[in-house]
Each structure stands twice: as C-alpha cells, then as structure tokens.
Amino acid sequence: MLAAARRIAPKAAALSNEIEAGRRLPTELTRELAEAGLYRMVMPAALGGFELHPLTVIDVLETLARADAATGWCVMTGALTAMTAAWLPDEAAKHIFGRPEVMTSGVTAPMGRAEFVGGSYYLTGWWPSASGGAHCQWLAAGAVVTENGRPKMMRKGVAEMRLFFVPREEVILHETWRASGLCGTGVGNMEITNVRVPAERSLSLTTRPRVRGPLYDFPCLGLPSVGGPAVALGVARRALDELLVAAHQERRLLLGQRALARWSALQEAVVACESVLRGARAYLLEAAHAAHEAATRREVSLHHRAALRLSCTHATQSAVRIVRELVDATGEVGGAREDLLQRCLRDVQAVSEHAAFVRPTVEPPEDVLPGVPAAERTPFAMS
Template sequence: MTLPTSPAVPPSSPDSSALAEARRLAPRVAARSEEIEAARRLPADLARELAEAGLFRLVIPKALGGPSLHPAQIIEVIETLARADGSTGWCVMIGALTAMSAAWMPEATARTLFGAPDTIVGGVAAPTGRAELVEGGYRVTGRWSWASGSQNCRWLTGGVVVTKDGAPRMIREGIPETRLLWFPIEDVTLHDTWHASGLCGTGSGDMEVRDIFVPADRSLSLLTDRPRVEDPLYALPPFGLLALGIPAVALGIARRAVDELTALAQQKKSPLTGRTIATRGAVQEAVAESEGTLRAARALLIDTVNTTFEAATHKEVTPRGRAELRLAYTHATRSAARVVDRMYEAAGGASVYRSSPLQRCFRDIHVATQHAMVAPATLETIGSVLLGAEANTAML
C-alpha cells in the first residue's frame, strides 16, 4: 500500500526528479539494510550513489545548482528512503537539511562548501563547542555527539558558544551568542562511539576539533542572521526547516512496519486454527487503527507544511504558525512510534528475531523519537504559545 501524493506536489513538477531518484534507489537501499546495520554506518559507495542522484542537495539554492525543493517534496523524498531503510533516510535527512546553511553564507563561501554536485555535509547544531573570537574569525575547540553520516562528509558543522577573552559573549542578558561553524573533514577527528539500540547504520558517533581556526565567513547564526537568498523555502522558520526531515523519517519507518505486518499476516498461521493471523480480529483492528493514525498524522504534517510555506511566501509566519509547524512534526513522529509499536505487538513472537524487519523498525523509531526537536518537551513550548502564555520560542 502506498500513501497518497500531496496535492501540493504535482507529478509533472520538474522538481519531482528527486523523488523519482529516491524511488529508483529505494529497492537497492532496502536490499542492503543488513549490511548497513552491521557496518554501523552508511557504506561509502551507497552514500556516493545517493549523492550523485542529488539526494543530499534538496535544499541547496537554485543559484548554486540546487533544486531548492518545496518542503512537501523534501518530506516525500526522505520518507521514501526511510521506508526502505531507516538509517539511510536519517543520513540523507541530516546531510540534506544541514546544507540549508548555504542560503545563509556569502555566495563565494557557499560555492566552496556546497558547489560540487556530489558533496555531502553534516554536523551537529547543539552548541557544545567553544569559539574564541580572534582577528578574521574564531579559534574553535569542541566535541559533539550524534554526528550522523559524518564518515562520508566533506564538510561538518558544529554549534558553538562564542567567547571573547575566555568569557561568553552575550547577545542579551542571560543569552550567550551561539553560531554554527564549518570545518573541512581534515580538521575533524571522528570517534567511533555509535553503539546504539536503533538507527545503527547512521554512524552517529562523536566528532571533535581542537584549537582550529575558522574564518568568519564560514560561520552563521540561525537565531540572529538573515538568509542571503530570497526564496520562500528560507523564509520558513530556520529550525522548522532544519527539523523538517525528522517526521519524514519517522513516517517512512512506520509505513515500512505496516508493510511488514501486512505481508506477515498473510503467511503466519495460528498453530491452533491453521488460519493466517490476517483473520484474527486483534490484528485486523491493529492494522485499521494504525492506518488511520499514520494517514492522519501525515495529512496534518503536509497540510501544516503547505500552510506555513504559503505564509512564508508572504513573509507572514507568526509565532503561532511556528508552534503549529513544530506540533505537526512532534505529532507525526510520536504517532509513527505508536504505529510501529502496534505492528510489532500484532506480529507476536515473530517480530523479535533479527531476521524480522519489524524489530529494526521498533528500534529505529524509538531512537528517532529521542531527537530534541520532537521530544515531549517541545509540547510544553507549543502549548504555551497556543494558550497565549509566555514562552521561549527561539528554537521553534
């Protein structure tokens, strides 16, 4: 069973080539799931094939040779890959959305980092590094966890707190200046720390730099800087754009779980009745409810993304609009987890074996839900906005 195509993404759109490439490569990705899982990273040749297909360039500005896709199309591309393999969808999500930085950089710098059509980038936005302000740029030291897909990257970014003479620079009382700084892979040490319960093939180990110089034009702030490219895509809330792929990965994993349970239900038989479990009322109810949950969550996500994008074309995204966008992300991700749980339980003992894709879906989705952008705490901020209460909306 396939999900309906968003009416905002007509099949005749020239930008649909990215989705066609994702669909073309999906069977090959699925066939290598075990290999990806065992390697604990995306194989270099597969990453290169995905890059050559343009799947890491979904948000690159048109002026730099990218497609600058509509956000609903971005969701479909990532969802398609995550349905084939959750780790691959996650790595493409990280690489593609992190590349949004191209729209915030001086054009010459953006061309250096993102100009090559097969370049893969990644990194971690959390400001766990320190950047001392010096002439012409920064001296940077830091270590970041969850650097997904970093083994295949040419450039990596790390979030930092900016310091001057060793003390944090404050943009206002109690709020230090934070920025994203970009480093060539040669300046980065990758630590093999990714021994995780799920999304095992993402290679999300630690990355570290020690006292390296980063020129000022390789830095940006999503909180205080404005994009240099005029395009509705970059008029979306910056963190809303950065987090766009997380619910897409979750929905793809959940759809795979429904696919797997549906196929299993036609084959697995009850030892008591000899009939397939597709005839069991509990399994039928689980599939029906999960189908409704998944489609409803996806419909809310696509509708909210389309509404926000339309507002962005007129530069009219309100705080409530930003909150509703994040609500759609969190709701889709956590709804997807409930769907996977139902499919895992409905399969019974068959789902616990390493040979069952359902156990991987179960492990992968429960790692995806741990991302800070869709964690339960986001609902507190969202609820505060919807209630008209005071809230810190900077990360929305």
C-alpha cells in the same frame, strides 16, 4: 528528486542488513545518493540546489526511510545541513558546496567554544551524535563565541552563538553509537581542538539568510524538524507493508494455527494503524504547507511555528505507537533481531528519542492560546 528516491530505494532495501551490520551506509550507496542530488534538495538554486517545497522533501525522505531507515536519516541530516548555504557569504558557500558530490553533516547545538582572534575563530569542543560524518567532506559545529576567554554577549544574558564549517580532516570522529536503532547511520562524536575557522565559514541562524525565498523564510528550525517525522512515518509504513506481506503469505501465528490475515485482532490493529498513520501524515503536511505559504508572504506567525512543532512531534510519536501496536498484534515481541518488524520498532524508537521530538517539545509557547494565562495551561495533547 522523488523519482531518484524511488529508483534508489530498492537498492537501499537490498543493502539494509549490510547497513545495519556495518553501522554505516556503504560508500557506493552514498555516492549514488549524492550523484542523484538528494543532498542538494533544499540548497539555493544559485549553488546548484533545487529549493524543493517542504512537502516534496517529506515525500523523498519517507520513500527512502520506507526502504531503509538509516538511509532516510542520513539523507535527511545531509540535505538539511546543506540548507545553511543560504546564510553563508557567496564565496564560502561556493567553496564548501560547489561540487555536486559534497556531503555535509554536523551538530548545530552550541556545544563548543569559538575564540574570536584577529578576524578568525579558533574552535574547540566535543559534539555528540553527528550522523554520517565519515562520508562528509565538511562538518558543521555549533559553538558559543568567546573573546579574551569570556562569552561575547549579543545583549544582556544572551551570548553569541554561531555555526562553523570545518573540513573533515580537521575533525576527529569517535565511533560511539551503540544504540539499538538507526544502527547504520554512522553516528560519531566530533572532537575539534583549536582549529582556525575563517569568519566567512561561519553563520548565525538568528540573522536573515543571504538568499531570500519562502524556503529560507520558513521557520529556520522548522524545516529541519520535518525531516525526522518524515523518516518515522516511512518506517511505520514499512512496518505495515511487512505485516501485510506476511499475512498474504499465510504466515502462522506462534500462538495458534490461524494465518495472520484471518486473525480479527490483527485486522483491527492494521485498520487502526492505517488510520493513525494517514492522520498524522496529513497533519504534518498541512502544517508544513501552511508555514511555507505564510513564508511566501513573509508572514510566518507564532501559530504557524506552534502548529509545525506539534505536528512534527505528533507524527513521530504516532509512528512509534503504530509500530509497537503491530509488533504486539503479531505475538512476536522479543522475536529474532533479524525480524523486520523488530528492526522497524528499534529504528522508529531511535528517531523519537531525538531531542526535537520528545513530548516536552509540544508545550505551547506564549500567546498561542489567547486568553489563557501561561501558568494555567496544560501541555498540548499528543492525539
């Protein structure tokens, strides 16, 4: 998989301007990504997946995002959505994921309503920001289960929530993505109206997966969470690459005649950013590896979950600071839209604005800091 990512990365980089202008990945690129198996990285082996270690997944996504952020992001959402095959019944999983070229995406947040009638669900709702939906054969949508028009309660105060797989042709996609970053991800809002979904094409991530193994005993929301930071770190590495290329090409500063490579402030910025990037990446890899090792023993603790959450948010926010520092250091803030550093800044900022990586996600859960009452705690520092 890593070799495939390295082979495809130069093509994605060459198409980067086209991807941003077209606001989606070209069909030939998505086809090559699918044929290489990149959307099957964490699918169960029984379905033709590879069940890759999380550290390899991070490597693959970094490699693609370093070439083109939108490509890395779309592979991330497609591959990690496919992980849910481990929760589906055998026949449904084979029906949805059986063909090698299948791509899936969607929105797991329970923003719809699924009325349970006669063993099936009738799904209705509106879900924002589904990445790459135009290239998918199936879309996943989270919803609250209702019965006779009222939420079906799992226990007092907790309604049942499930994820539903719907054929692409039964979903209306609205192209509403007008953000300045990750322009080429083909994000659209999903609209579904009273679509019948057989019960076997739904799942609950709060239950044990049908397929067991360390990848699926990993915190179920932890594995998808490592994807965004991997993309952000890849973009930050691209920014450093571009700046060093410019410096070696004797590119001149707008504010003087000295070349970039000879400006001490820029040298200091590069050294500092390199250190922050390597440190943030190392922490992410450490936390992901520790959680995976614990999952092999089925001993994932609250401390593993907290460390994973903190490392993901820290890596993403660190990547933003790195790119912003590099843009500031070159004196090119407000430069042309076509400037690659400016694009890196827009892209990494868009990653950081995802709900999974904003600063409140590092508030420590109960009992992570022994002996410190919850009311007296302060949020974890970002660095």
